[in-house]
Amino acid sequence: MVRSALEPLRSLRQKAPSAFAPYVPAASVVLASLLAALPLISNKGWYPDLGFLMFLGWRLLRADPWPGWWAAPLGLVNDLFTGYPLGYSVALWSATMIVLDLIDRRTMWRDYWIEWMLAAVLISADELLQWRLAKALDLAPPLVAIVPAIAISILVFPLAAWLVGRLDAWRIGR
Secondary structure, eight states, X not given: OOOOTTHHHHHHHHOOOTTTGGGHHHHHHHHHHHGGGSOOOOSSOOSOOHHHHHHHHHHHHOSSSSOGGGHHHHHHXXXXXXXXXXTHHHHHHHHHHHHHHHXXXXXXXXXXXXXXXHHHHXXXXXXXXXXXXXXXXXXXXXXXXXXXXXXXXXXXXXXXXXXXXXXXXXXXXX
8 A cells, every 4th residue: 555645744634632732822822923033124013923913813712721821921932032021021911811801701702803803902002012112212113103013913813813723623633
């Protein structure tokens, strides 16, 4: 019998290794944060914070893969690789986790559009807080210069949510 070259990939499609499955959400957020180390050069800062988008995607899709305290170490990893001041993402991601926990307790259901709107509000808050921090350090561009970054991040969020959905389906073996 001839074995296909794709045989190892087919076994990956079936189910994630059970020992690694609980860590897939955190690993995907760390890998998304590592993408900030790619040699993209821009003086406008138009690219989204991919680690935050993946974090939001996982938290909005499923609240159960990780405890709330994981926001701090994941935020620290994001701070180390994106160049934000240490503690910025730690505080923002922890606050995001608390806000989303409070929203989960108050709502019975959410659909796709409500989650996208919620993500848009949180992404906008993230970008505005980054701008406010830069302004405190006298490094801020004009406020209108962050509008494209906010728009691009909001428009990229559905792609991050789709990727999270595919990773979750692989993780639980559907």
